[in-house]
Amino acid sequence: MTFEQFLTELQFIMQSDTPLTADTHLWDIEEWDSLAIMSCMAWFDKNFGVKTKFAQYSALDTPAQVAALVGDAIKG
């Protein structure tokens, strides 16, 4: 998956109208909430086989940092 595709999918699962970039401050977006994080966890688990913990996300601030959770599966 390219990083652009990742950004599009992340915005979709957040159900947000706010376009994302690599450096967007996620916590400034209202839709980056516990529901979005849980959806993200399920997505990573299902599509990349990567298990993440809810608590990990509190330390992440940008889509680039979130993408890093799944390592090389997201390129670019």
Add this chain to the structure above:
Amino acid sequence: MSSNVFSHAKISHISAVVPPETISIFDELEYFGGSEKKAKRMASITGMENRRVSGPGVTPADLCQQAAEHLFNGFHVDTDSVDALVFVTQHPDHMYPATACILQHKLGLSQRCAAFDVNQGCAGYVYGLWLAFSLVEAGSAKRVLLLAGDGLAHLSDRDNRVIAPLFCDCGTATLVEHSPEESPSWFSLGTDGKGAELLMLPAGGARLPLPRTAEEYRPYCDRLIDRNGVPWRLNWTYMDGGAVFDFTLNVVPNHIAEAITYAGKNVEDLDFFVPHQANKQIMQTIAEKVGFPEDKVVMDTFSKYGNAAVASIPLALCDALHGAMPEKKLSLLLSGYGIGLAWGSAVLNFDHVQCAGVRDYVMAKGHPMPEDYLAYWQQKITGEAKE
């Protein structure tokens, strides 16, 4: 993991009763900043929409009593034929005696009937079935009345949006009885008490006992605000939702896959998967991981009624399969998971199970309100009528 196979026990009848009062999240837009769009997003992701909430004075035991009466009266079941009554709940009428004893009397069951409570939550229906099947298989009882009911809808502040929109009240009744024909069923149960604090009602038991004075009681009632601004009280439900989601994602799907394998089945052999109605997001995630197609998963009950905790699986059965159960022989997978942490799955044959469906609770004339009950006890002890 505890795993058992039973061969001569079966479910024969089932019913559910919910309060008639419904609260919709769309009636609570003040908690979404007045935005219907935000409420729709919540409904879209979690399935949260409506929840049934009891009025004052109605307890899970009341709802279960009426569910049992629908079975006894509607299907002409002889109350003397019930050898044991198991009441699974997190919300008994009193700390003691067991509410099952009170229900034995109210339902007019025989004095030769064994009656006891089981304190379990979202996995509790599977635990209760396992107990009931064990009693029947061992010959300790020919017919067991399993009552599963909960009442968590009131155990949070309305502005606690982690808990308040989630839970509903419900009571269910299931009859488990001896099957002369072979009817195999498979149970798998598990526990991880390390996660006990993830879902808990901290005060009111022996660890934080009911205080002797109002002054001592106050800390139990104080609103404690967490870092996300969510209000909690020690005498109401506490939940760490993120950590509970970790559990449902990382433990539950593997458990369910193992339970299916233990039964010697695969997903194609099962007619329906009936998961605990935690919320849509959790059910979808689990079902996808285990490999169930969406049309085999009973999921919509949550949006119609809410999360009924211990009663959620039998409520889902009565809601979604009330037409199919009496007509067909169904192979079902039931899975409960949550507080404890505890989990359990059962692969069962539902062979023409009689179902009374989901009915609204009808309050009897003269049903005592909490203030009536308080006055009753004051008068009972002092011998004086309270003005």
